[in-house]
Each structure stands twice: as structure tokens, then as C-alpha cells.
Amino acid sequence: MNAFHDRMSRVAAAMLLSLSLAACTGSTGGLGDDAGSGPASSSGGATSGGSEGVNPQADCPSGELCLKAPSAGFQVQTVGDQIQPGEDVEFCEVVELPGDPDETYYVSEFELAMTTFSHHLIVVAALPGSATEANIKAGDKKKCFTPDAFGGEISSVTGSQKPYHRELFPDGVGKVFHGGQKLIFDYHYFNASKAPVQARGAVNFHLVEASHVQRIAHSFGFYNFDIKTPPQTTKSFEATCGFTRDVLVQKLTRHTHQWGRDFSVAFAGGAKDGSHIWTSPDYEVTEFVFDEPVLMSKGTGFTFTCEFENTTAETLKFGITAADEMCILFGTWFTPVVGDDSAAEQRCDAY
8 A cells, every 4th residue: 555545544544433524413213124215315405304403603702612511411622722824733632521430421412512713623532441541631732634643542422524513313322431531632723814713622422321322323434535636627536335234324424625516325235226315515515314224234335426626726636634625425323233332344445
């Protein structure tokens, strides 16, 4: 593997930990083989199955966080940093969950908020007892390109590419954390203004009883790195990826940057092979939530197509800055069998 592919593979592994980079709500209903086909098309734009809710950051003063802590749960925040005019920078900062290690938190919902000029926020957790956990403490911060800046022994928490994001899991699905567990906030900002801005992020953990979390939510990431778009042209790029085990898929999330136009997804393999699921018309329409989670058998997957309109004087390529592009299909999955917490990585890299 050449240096570019090696770096992009590392970026993909780290980005997969984001779980998703968009909002998530939806009807949960039952779980079955034909469940979750949803509407054949959602090309008009709004997230299927729900809405983002009221955005507390909409009228929030610049540099401030207006996300209130949940009544049943807690909030964690970064200290943050000041971003200078024109600066495109990414930081990784360590935050610690409240409580003692013998306290267990069962999470059914996340809320995220970021101050203005944010590009994305990825939150991961250091694995308890790992060398990564032992080598970090709350307040540690460094410039980074991926959330594994302090070590690779990490697991996904949540993420967003919007100033406000709500991630709600289906009934019986969620995530589990422990008191004192260390999180790493990877926050990327591009300050397009003429004045310094404050980069800060916050996450709400909405808690439920242990009996409400019977399956653990995981993420998949399907990446197309071969997206070279010449200057002043429009091009589309298609890739097909499959799952290595049976999974129930709750939602799909596109991830491109500002030159992304239509992003389409279809079933690949199985009885629904080739059936269109969803078309997002631009990079700000990021998510499709199935009416009910859909069972994807081992070997089946999705075909996704990214279209780019390159209005610049340079060839657009896959990269990690705001001046680059990306073609990624993220999604949330969990096991069909209650009690099966195995989490074989579901990731595909297309070059």
C-alpha cells in the first residue's frame, strides 16, 4: 500500500469512529427481514422518519454554547481554543465523564452543540484499562487530523457536521459508558470571518435504565477515495460495499464537503438489489432514517454515488481539510440477536 492509501486507510478507520455526522431521529417499530424499506425516494431533502428538533445554537451568541444539560443525564464540554481569521485547524481534547468507575451509564440519546464556524465534531472514548487511557488526562489537547491522536485504543461515541445534532437510538438500542471514562473530542474549525472565534463543543448524555439497552449501536463506513474531479467540471463516482455479517441498519448518512451535489444510495445484493433508497440533493441534507431498521444479510450492502461540481481552479481529491472533498456513506447498525454484542468492523475502502 502506498503512502497515500496508507494515510487514507488510517483516516477512514478514525472517521468510522464518528458513528455518524448528522442528526438522527425516527420511528423504531418492529424488526424484521422486510422492515425498513422506507420510501423509495427521499430526494426532496428532509430527513426521513423525524426532525432535528429545536436548535439551541440557532440564536446563540458567537463563541457560546446554548445547549442545556438534560434532566435525566449529564453534559460534558471542551475547554476549546481560539481560532484565528482564515485558520483551518483541528484539535483533539480529552474530557472525563463524571462519576466513579463502578457507575454504569446506559445512553439512549445524544445531543451535540458546537460554536460557529465548526466543520465537524467527532467524539470517541478511550477503552477502559488501555494504554491510551493510561496516557491521557482531562484537559490534554493537541492539534490532530484524526481522533486517534492520543492512541488507537478507542471506540465511537457520536459525531456531527452541524452546529446542533440529536442522535436518538431505536427502542432497546443504545450505548454503555462508565464513570470517569475519558473521551476525546476531535473538533475541526474553519474560521471564514475577519475576527477570532472560540471553538467549543458540548455533548449531552441522555440516560435510561439498563433494561432499555438490549443491543449496542455500532457504525459502518463505506469510503470511495477515487474521486478526482478536474477544475470547472461535474463528475459522479460510484462504489459498492457489503457487510461481513448479518446486521440491522437504522440509518444512512452521507458525508461530502461543499462541492457535493446529488448523493444517491441503492441496495446491493439480495432481493432488493438495485432498488433506490434515497437521494440527497446537497451536502447539507445529510441523513436518511429507515421507517424501521432493515435487515441486511451477510454479503449484501449498498451502492452509493457521489456527484461533485468543482467550481475551483484545482483538481478536487479526497482529503481531510475543508478545501478537499470526501465521498463516504456512514450508517448505524446493531445485531439482529439480543445479547450478541460482537462488533466486527463494518468498513469498506474503494480506491
